[in-house]
Amino acid sequence: MSDTPTPSLLNDCFLHDRDRLRHDEALEILRTRMSTVTGLETLPLEACAGRILAQEIAAPRDVPLFDNAAVDGYAFRFSDHDPAGGFFRLGARVAAGHPVEGPLAPWSAARIFTGAVMPEGADTVAMQEDCRVSEEGGETFVIVPAGLRAGANRRRAGEDLKAGTPLMAPGQRLRPQDLAALASIGQAEVQVHQRLKVGLFSTGDELRRPGRALAAGGVYDSNFFLLKALAETLPVEIHDLGILPDRRADVEAALAAAAQRCDLLLTTGGASRGEEDHVGAALMSLGHRHMWQLAIKPGRPMMFGQIGTTLLLGLPGNPVAAMVCFLLYGRPVINQLAGGAFLAPQRFAVPAAFSVKGKKPDRREFYRGTLVTGPDGETRVTKFERDGSGLITGLRAADGLIEIPEEVRSVDEGSLVTFLPFSGMGLATA
Ligand code: AMP
């Protein structure tokens, strides 16, 4: 089942090539100038992991539906119980899924198992490990220890969710624990957003996919694999659109065709001002280039525009810059276009195990950071020592990004810096 997509977003007149946009301004533009483009579909719950919810959900009834035992043991009426310890006549046997009819007989305890409905009148459960069972005169008794409190080991109806409680709202990403909650209220199908169709292009005459021979001066296309895996942490459907040559006409034809089929085009490389950089020129002739050139490092040439109602995010070609720009800009953009929030990374203040002198003002810098815990037990963050934005090694060594604001010119060892863990940007740890 599919709804008509809500119309796309952007007003095409908001920003024209203002040079060197600051990070926060760029984020604000991206956040406020676009909205959801994906349609809706109803899926069985098991197909909903990682999808973005498109409906309100409230608990239709209590969870659990009835008072039940939290342990295997013996259920009794607390008011029948001698707080100094005592015994009960052994009565009914109640297993999970097999409730018993009628009230508990006076001065008796029911044999009960975890999850079984508490017999009427019973309010307390003694754990089987703490009880002793004995036979006397042909009758079975259970001896319950001292020290139990009224209501011990009983789970109350509605203690997880009360009937009518608002549970989930549109726009939230369905995590494993959310699916568990939906199942617990008996929801078999959920209305979610369709996955965002993301077209991925690499650009550059030097690039080849692994498995093909490299020509002289050739480089393997790392960014396709990097960006596909990064994007797939979000609810997307990836269209591999291959490698574009550094020829304007080819770039233009390929972008025009892809814009017909995709909601978002992600390109890498070819975004600078060089003669061999054709993505910007093609974008301007096919549609609009809304911004490029950010006051950040790495990742200065980052482009954002649209062809018809399809958006284009032109990421830098250097792998480090491509990953940093994807996480900072691509991730929130994709999630918002797909019906969710404009995701902000988690940020923590962590003491620096490095120092920096002579940072350029007026630009925000992002270093690759690795957490280290010293013999004193304190966790600090080290900076990958080499700066090159082609170094995939530094991305692999890092646990996240260190963010140094525009106005800062130096960092002293031991001072607090802002750390953005990759795990707080949707990535798994190694
Ligand atoms: P460009 O932005 O096209 O000037 O590329 C900048 C640098 O990144 C060059 O050294 C390119 O070879 C490299 N590069 C561009 N695209 C990729 C890619 N998909 N995989 C690996 N390296 C790339």
Ligand code: MG
């Ligand atoms: Mg290139």
